[in-house]
Amino acid sequence: MLTRLAISGYRSLRDVRIVLGPLNVVTGANGSGKSSLYRALKLLADIAQGRIIQSLAAEGGLQSTLWAGPESFSRAMKTGRQSVQGTVRKSPVSLKLGFGGTDYGYAIDLGLPLPDSTSKFSSDPAIKSENLWTGEMMGRSNVFATRSGPGVRIRDDSGAWRLAYEHLSTFDSMMTHCSDPHDAVELLRLREQMRDWRFYDHLRTDRDAPARKPQVGTYTPVLAGDGADFGAAVQTIREIGASDEMDEAVADAFPGARIEVTSQGGMFELEMTQHGLLRPLKASELSDGTLRYLLLVAALLSPRPPALMVLNEPETSLHPDLLAPLARLIAQAAKRSQIVVVSHAAALVSALDAEPDSRQIFLEKRLGETVVLDGVPPSWTWPTR
Ligand SMILES: Nc1ncnc2c1ncn2[C@@H]1O[C@H](COP(=O)(O)OP(=O)(O)O)[C@@H](O)[C@H]1O
Ligand SMILES: [Mg+2]
Incomplete structure (x- = not known):
């Protein structure tokens, strides 16, 4: 650590000199130096x-x-x-x-x-x-x-x-x-330790994002930085990882919802079953915020947790209601990896602040x-x- x-x-x-603990939250106004620290x-x-x-x-x-x-x-x-x-x-x-x-x-x-x-x-x-x-x-x-x-x-x-x-x-x-x-x-x-440090910065969720497309499925213990192997990463957690934790993290943010991966001819595609919908939605149909949250679930519940994981502004495009579940998810991951979260969202910062072992690093x-x-x-x- x-x-x-x-x-x-x-x-x-x-x-700048900073003390780091197991879970670190870097925050501050625009232009205070958060991205530079990342x-x-x-x-x-x-x-x-x-x-x-x-x-x-x-x-x-x-x-x-x-x-x-x-x-x-x-x-x-x-x-x-x-x-x-x-x-x-x-x-x-x-x-x-x-x-x-x-x-x-x-x-x-x-x-x-x-x-x-x-x-x-x-x-x-x-x-x-x-x-x-x-x-x-x-x-x-x-x-x-x-x-x-x-x-x-x-x-x-x-x-x-x-x-x-x-x-x-x-x-x-x-x-x-x-x-x-x-x-x-x-x-x-x-x-080797430093090569294992993992960085996630603005996981793509736009219309053409790789995470929205079906992909060839191979065992994927580490989600790629652009989310291109999203379906495979979710299925890997399902089969050899913290499957229950993944279900809990999804239900925590979207009560009653569940994610599954379908495979057709080796091509993996994520589907989300939600309350009130007659059919599951495919990754291509999910809202930006929903997809980003699910990508963060796949990143943070990696069956091969790194020594250090650094997240830059994970709150981007997330609905405010998702920030508390995200904070809980990050706190779970901090039991396995040292975590640094750079965030501009007050609600995420205060939710993380309430977690034991978390440190706030306030930049000005x-x-x-x-x-x-x-x-x-x-x-x-x-x-x-
Ligand atoms: N070479 C430099 N020397 C001094 N200040 C710089 C330099 N390059 C950028 N900055 C300033 O650093 C500040 C921090 O930027 P940034 O890390 O992006 O802030 P944040 O992510 O907190 O919004 C910006 O206000 C920018 O003007
Ligand atoms: Mg910034």
Whole structure:
């Protein structure tokens, strides 16, 4: 489980540190930084997939994702006696992401490449440092893999450091390139854990959504991010998963209703039987809100629960009556996976707040910068370059 998260220099998250528990609800006004926090978590997961540089490029490149304000605010700027202005930079341009957990911690520092007049990739982000340690906080004795520029050193069982890699590219992470099962098994283990983190952001429910169409049915313990294997995921829960829990979650939101999957020539299609209707409705006929709720049921009751599941604004297009059942469903899932929910819906936030073990993370924007209200930020040290 992740117990703390630290982000520095990413969009409005100039310097944010957060304590995480089993069930976390990130909320705040529009523009407070909720989506940025979601994307920062996604970027961390992208490292383990070997995609961090591409993901940053897809967001417009490092320059546009970097915090656009001054390196720090003076007291006069904070109290409004002086307007916000640029200060002379003391430290290099840097985007840092890190987490600590009950087993491992990791931090990455990205910056600009060294000037090279022969290369056209002069604005491509470069990985400057990476560190992997055991436990929550990086200390002097618990780091067992450290990268500085192109060099990676790994500590062996006897505590001795060994240069494992000398020429790692600026765009490759030690997570994907140095996780040798023989002498860097911790790197491998953490990478596999991070690859298993699951993200759901706006499951599609429009008219042409893949979830509305019949699909070839194969065992599907994990619902795809676009819901394309919805029928198969529901049937997998039915046959080898929490079938009763699924029925309860559906009936909780739609009293008397039930979902079944029909199969014709191997093509799966979802049907929903509802009170007052003479025939079941197919996925293609369901309302956006109903379909989204059912997709969330399939995602959250996965027979292969991930270590971490992150949901971005799951309330989108849900009828207000569905928010309390959704909160109960999320709380159920939090017994199996650590959960982070980013939400703008007050009713969902307060329903989740009532659940035991839930934490509210309330974001607010001050002087363009995201700050976390209430609570003392966890202590955190960034590794040096
Ligand atoms: N590079 C940047 N530096 C500073 N602020 C930024 C940068 N990019 C975007 N922002 C600001 O960050 C804020 C947070 O956006 P977002 O995370 O989408 O908020 P929310 O999801 O809470 O509505 C926006 O107000 C946006 O103007
Ligand atoms: Mg948002």
